[in-house]
Amino acid sequence: xxxxxxxxxxxxxxxxxxxxxxxxxxxxxxxxxxxxxxxxxxxxxxxxxxxxxxxxxxxxxxxxxxxxxxxxxxxxxxxxxxxxxxxxxxxxxxxxxxxxxxxxxxxxxxxxxxxxxxxxxxxxxxxxxxxxxxxxxxxxxxxxxxxxxxxxxxxxxxxxxxxxxxxxxxxxxxxxxxxxxxxxxxxxxxxxxxxxxxxxxxxxxxxxxxxxxxxxxxxxxxxxxxxxxxxxxxxxxxxxxxxxxxxxxxxxxxxxxxxxxxxxxxxxxxxxxxxxxxxxxxxxxxxxxxxxxxxxxxxxxxxxxxxxxxxxxxxxxxxxxxxxxxxxxxxx
Amino acid sequence: xxxxxxxxxxxxxxxxxxxxxxxxxxxxxxxxxxxxxxxxxxxxxxxxxxxxxxxxxxxxxxxxxxxxxxxxxxxxxxxxxxxxxxxxxxxxxxxxxxxxxxxxxxxxxxxxxxxxxxxxxxxxxx
Numbered sequence: 001x002x003x004x005x006x007x008x009x010x011x012x013x014x015x016x017x018x019x020x021x022x023x024x025x026x027x028x029x030x031x032x033x034x035x036x037x038x039x040x041x042x043x044x045x046x047x048x049x050x051x052x053x054x055x056x057x058x059x060x061x062x063x064x065x066x067x068x069x070x071x072x073x074x075x076x077x078x079x080x081x082x083x084x085x086x087x088x089x090x091x092x093x094x095x096x097x098x099x100x101x102x103x104x105x106x107x108x109x110x111x112x113x114x115x116x117x118x119x120x121x122x123x124x125x126x127x128x129x130x131x132x133x134x135x136x137x138x139x140x141x142x143x144x145x146x147x148x149x150x151x152x153x154x155x156x157x158x159x160x161x162x163x164x165x166x167x168x169x170x171x172x173x174x175x176x177x178x179x180x181x182x183x184x185x186x187x188x189x190x191x192x193x194x195x196x197x198x199x200x201x202x203x204x205x206x207x208x209x210x211x212x213x214x215x216x217x218x219x220x221x222x223x224x225x226x227x228x229x230x231x232x233x234x235x236x237x238x239x240x241x242x243x244x245x246x247x248x249x250x251x252x253x254x255x256x257x258x259x260x261x262x263x264x265x266x267x268x269x270x271x272x273x274x275x276x277x278x279x280x281x282x283x284x285x286x287x288x289x290x291x292x293x294x295x296x297x298x299x300x301x302x303x304x305x306x307x308x309x310x311x312x313x314x315x316x317x318x319x320x321x322x323x324x325x326x327x328x329x330x331x332x
Numbered sequence: 333x334x335x336x337x338x339x340x341x342x343x344x345x346x347x348x349x350x351x352x353x354x355x356x357x358x359x360x361x362x363x364x365x366x367x368x369x370x371x372x373x374x375x376x377x378x379x380x381x382x383x384x385x386x387x388x389x390x391x392x393x394x395x396x397x398x399x400x401x402x403x404x405x406x407x408x409x410x411x412x413x414x415x416x417x418x419x420x421x422x423x424x425x426x427x428x429x430x431x432x433x434x435x436x437x438x439x440x441x442x443x444x445x446x447x448x449x450x451x452x453x454x455x456x457x458x
Contacts, residue, residue: 102383105366115359116358118358119357170383305345305347307352307357310358311357320392321362321364322388325388327361327366331368331420332368332381
């Protein structure tokens with residue numbers, strides 16, 4: 001899991017120009033030529049300040065999503081039905097935390113220390129995927145998260161792994177490899193419930209009803225006409241528009257949901273035979289923005305739990321810290 | 333008011349139900365230094381750089397590296413080295429790797445000795 005396509009942009013902060021004051025247009029041209037040729041940018045290369053800023057924001061948000069995303073699923077480890085499901089869920093949650101570490105490292109190579117990123121998560125300055133501000137009410141929610149949220153994240157991550165920043169691509173390759181297990185185990189639980197007893201089937205249907213809107217929010221609102229997106233796509237920071245990723249997701253997963261007799265709770269969802277595109281009802285974008293602002297059902301809990309963990313781990317970290325320790329920006 | 337969660341473990345933390353956002357939680361260096369990690373898949377293969385871990389010492393760096401990069405098997409060995417101890421060439425100095433464009437003289441395929449031998453043999457037999 002878990003990074004969505006949606007990268008939160010503070011509405012009060014206008015997108016900066018491609019070239020900051022004092023930056024050399026010749027170096028910018030060389031930089032853009034390198035990306036156009038399919039070469040990767042490495043940590044100590046020259047890069048425009050705006051490229052660095054956007055990448056830090058994106059990778060950091062992705063890392064936070066992995067950490068916070070493991071909370072709703074982690075809730076169910078103690079109550080997983082049976083030993084095999086418990087082992088698999090523990091492995092998945094451990095992977096997600098591992099992914100967060102890989103991503104924090106990639107962001108660190110751009111010059112923002114990990115402590116600062118976690119502080120910005122806890123002070124609310126940086127965001128994470130909005131879907132994790134919703135609760136996992138039943139075991140079937142674990143199925144829906146593992147199957148569909150992970151599937152959506154894979155669509156985004158596979159695209160981003162072909163981006164221009166070397167450390168992010170390397171982290172994503174490893175992440176995508178592990179995600180394929182997450183998706184399979186999620187699909188397994190989903191199908192098991194959907195083809196089980198009436199009670200199990202109803203439980204997974206109810207879970208999908210709860211999660212469908214957040215899933216449609218996952219890739220963010222339409223951004224095709226955004227100038228901002230254009231630059232990010234030329235720099236291969238963003239690899240596909242939110243709409244394209246959402247369409248790709250619907251193409252792949254609507255049939256997989258329907259084939260086991262589960263109904264998608266959107267009467268307007270259908271593929272237009274002329275445009276070959278999925279049309280869908282309004283997934284309530286007003287709610288999406290409200291949840292980003294911090295007013296979702298679990299925003300406070302997620303941050304409070306994270307803060308608790310940092311507060312309670314401090315004595316161990318401090319006991320191990322030596323005055324001689326010096327921070328060096330990681331190499332790759 | 334205590335925060336009311338679906339998760340009994342969260343309820344046991346007795347978290348206050350108020351705005352949880354706080355300015356600063358972690359201090360600089362609270363996550364220690366970084367170590368670069370090198371992973372060997374099988375005996376007989378090279379150790380390959382695979383990422384970093386934050387750790388207070390080499391022993392814990394190896395422990396974290398095991399959790400982070402060796403949790404799926406397929407590992408025969410790990411190395412860690414402090415990031416600050418790795419010396420690297422600056423990408424900006426990539427021109428140091430530029431040299432004469434033609435390098436066939438360093439390559440086995442650059443030597444066509446059989447042509448000459450065959451010619452020599454032909455002359456001998458003539």
